[in-house]
Structure formats: C-alpha cells, structure tokens
Amino acid sequence: MTISVTKFVKNCHFGITFQSSGHFDSAINLMTTGNHHIYIYKIRVRLNNLNLCINHIVHLTLPHSLFLQIDTPSTNDFNAILRGLASSYQPAAAISWFHRMLRGSHKIDALTCSFVLKACARILARPQTLQVHSQVVRTGFAADALLGTTLLDVYAKVGDLGSARKLFDEMPVRDIASWNALIAGLAQGNFASEALELFKRMREEGLFRPNEVTVLGALSACSHLGALKEGEKIHQYIRDEKLDMNVIVCNAVIDMYAKCGFVDKAFVVFDSVKCKKSLVSWNTMIMAFAMHGDGSKALELFEQMGQADVKPDKVSYLAALCACNHAGLVDDGMRLFNSMAENGVNPNKKHYGSVVDLLGRAGRIQEAYDIVKSMPMVPDVVLWQTLLGPCHIYGNVEIAEIASRKLVEMGSNNCGDFVLLSNVYATHERWKDVVRVRDIMKNRDVRKVPGFSYVEVDGAINKFFTGDKSHEKWREIYDKLDEIRFKIKEFGYVAGTNYVLHDIGEEEKENALCYHSEKLAVAFGLISTSEGTSIQVFKNLRICGDCHFVIKLISKIYNREIIVRDRVRFHKFDEGSCSCKDYW
C-alpha cells in the first residue's frame, strides 16, 4: 500500500506530495525532515482514493515533539506550536506558552497574538483576553486590521460586547470581516436588536456588500427576536445576491422562519434548497417541527434523513426527543431514547434531561426519578429543575422535596425553583412549609430574573420588561391591561390563581396581570395591530401557567390569534384554546 501525504498551503489546490510505502508516520517524517520550520497548514492523505483531511491530527502530535528538538526557537517556531495548540484541544497550553515567550523575552509578532487570542476564545477567558489586548497595544500592533478584528471577535465571544463595540468604533481600518464579527457577536450575545441595527447601518453606508457571513449574523438576530419582516427582507437579499448556494445560509433561513413562527415557510425553503442539504439542515427542520408541536412530521423527517443517507447525530436525537415531548408521544420518545446507543450515539445529559421531561409531563414522575438515579453522569441544575417542574402539576411532594434539596445544595438562586416547591406545598395546603420556603428566599436574597418579551408591529420590534413603563405608549398599554382585567373578571377569572407566586413578588400581589412582560406585549399588540391579524410574542423565559391561562382568555374575548414563543416551543392560542397538549 502506498500512502501519499500532500502539504497544502491555505486555499491552494496544489502542494508538494510525499510518498511512502506503508506508514503514515514515515510519510510525515519525510515531509518534515530537514525542515525545522513547522508551518504545515493543511495536509491531505490520499489513501486508496480516499481523501482525508487530517490537519488537526498533525497539530496535535507533530509540532510539540519537533519543537522541543529546536535549540533556539524562532518566533515562527513559537507561532507554529501556538497555532497547533490553539486549534487543537489544548488552548490553556497555548496561553501558557505565550506567557513563557513573554517571560523569556522572546520576540512576539501579530501572529503570536492572533493564535493566543484564538485560544482565549476557546476557553472563554476574558481576563487573559484583556492581558493579550494590553500586550497588543504595548507592542504597537493595534493598527493591524486583522488582529483588530480577531480581538473584537474574541471580546464578543467571551461575552464582553462593550469592549467589542468600543474596539469597532475606534478601529482605524475596518473591513467586511470587522463588521461581520461585531454583527455576529451582538446577535449571539443577547444584543440581537443592536445586531440588526448595525446590519442596517452597514447597508446604508454602502461601503461593503453584505456577504454570506454577514447575512448569517443578521438572520441569527432575526431568529432571536422573531423579527419576521426583517428576516424576509434579508431572505430576499440572499436570493438577489445568489447567496443561497451556501448550505449554511439556507439553514439559517430555515431556522429564521421557524423561530418566527412560520414552520410552513421554513419547510418550503428546506424542501427547495438548490444546494446539497447538510446534517444541520435536517436537524434544524426537525427542531422546527418539534418547537411547533408537530411531533409526527418531526419523526417522519427523522426517518427520511436515514433514507437520504444522512446519519443522525446527537442533535438529531435531541430534536426528535424534543418533538415527542411537545406532542406527548411518550412511547415513541422512549423507543427513540433506547435505540440511541445501538445507532452509535451515546445519550448525553441533554438527552437524559429530555426523557426526564417526557416522563415527568406524562405524570410518570417516579420513573423519571429512576432515570435520574441511573444515569451515568452527575445530574446538573437543569435536570433537577426538569424533574421538579411536573411535581407541581401532579402534586408529588416527596420527589419535589428531593429535587429542591438538591437544587439548594447546588446553590441555585433561581426564584422559579423556590416558587415551584412552594406551589407544591400550597396545593397540599401545607402553609407552614410555604412560609418556610418564602423565608429561605428572603434570607438567600434570591435573584429575580427580569423577564422580557418582544412583539413585532409593522417591522418595528418592541421590547417589554416585567413592569416596564419605558415604552412611549405605556399609558395606553396599561389602560388596555385594565380593560382586559375587567373583561376577564366577567369570565370568572380570579387574579392570583398562582397566588403563592404573587405573594413572593410583593408588589405584584393584586396586579399580577399588569406586570408580566408577555402580557404587556399582548396588550400592545391589541392596541397596535388591526383586527384579524395574528399577534406574535417572543418571550425569553418559559411561559408560566398563569400567563398561559390568561392569554387563552384574551384570545377568546378579543377573538384574536395569539402566538407566544417561549424558550422551548410555540403556543398558538386561538378562540380560547391552545395548540399545545402540555402545559406549565
């Protein structure tokens, strides 16, 4: 057997080929002999017509051993090892090599910084990013456009959007990648509306034409916001500019339509993509059906992907399981879960979480707890929360207490956890325990999560926080809420079904109706949209039982279709009923 290894330079389709009979290692040795400069960029192995890209293997094993043989390593040699470590699985090692360079007064250049920054991004290390930044300023590389964009990107990835933005504003030279890095960074870092604004500014300034990467960032922002009008415009732009030959862009379009509440449109795009569908395309579409509660279509697609010779991965299974959860397909879900291992996908924590959720919602709480006990990994906060959730609905005090104790031990300061336990006690009229839980909350200074929701009206996105009065129409909105409260009282609704929750947020007591962000958004929708149009609300947290009930009533009284997307799925309220079978 002959093995040939070709050394490629980035973006080149030709290179130097080294051949050896038998071993891969000897071919590699052949290639590096007499060449202490380790700048192997991309290596392809040709093995009986099979092309394998193995650059990461080389980075992992080769540079380190060879590096140690060099007596006086040059900056290039250091860069080579940093590059290898940063792009493999040893980012921390890359950072420590960088410090070794600084201590040993080795000369660093812009590339050195670029590679360490990549490592910082991988382990989300903000303090280290700051260190490198100051080094960059000290060495005078701050004017380097490429390095500037890398810094910007890393700041965004480690969650420091303020610094990323500042860097962008102060950049002497900006190119399309700088814009893209900030747009994508803002979109991913919970500043989706800022990302869209920047995208609009880029188009207005007209210095750069948005490319594939730009529209990905912008689409991702639309998905987060549920901004359909903006998303449609971007989709049109993509078609005009023929950017839809890129699968990744198509996937983002599918996801955008799905997250904006239009599964049908998502499916049309999925069904008619001109390029070859990727694994992610299938996963995105399955997840879309799952979010919309269409379990059978999701499972059908899951079957089809196997027939299309696309092997399901852990995300595919998660999406399919999620579909079962939202459609109440307990048996299908369990069958799927049990068949994972034999199909080469080992269930991870999220898969276990999904099954616990599935059994819990079906009222099989003991079985769910048995799964938690039997799983090979340590249950995390999310898992205990998943188990605690249904205990309230099915009144299982025993397991609720176990889960809550775990949550308290793990230092959870999430008000929702306490509220759930308190509600379990309340349904059993154990008032002393209710008071006890409330005291714990006070003593622990439990962090209240500020909920927020969006509603898009005429292409403009309106954001509401709980109890928000910053909106220009806030008086009208609160008047509308008063009217709603009056009308639903006539329907026999008593504010405070979820009285324990209201008691905890003191100011919310009587006026619980007014303070929830999604109710503000719905009220604004009633004011601002014409009759007959659907109101779409996007909520950052999970919609609670009380709100669910109230919105159902609003849809009935005002005869309006209201769609609320929370973190998990879509709830379509129409004529007083909701499409979802499950209920929190």
Added chain:
DNA sequence: ATAGGGTTAG
C-alpha cells in the same frame, strides 16, 4: 510560507 468574520442544541 503562516492570521480575522459563519447555521442546529431540554
């Protein structure tokens, strides 16, 4: 010779 921006996830 070598560097920056990208989709799905209870």
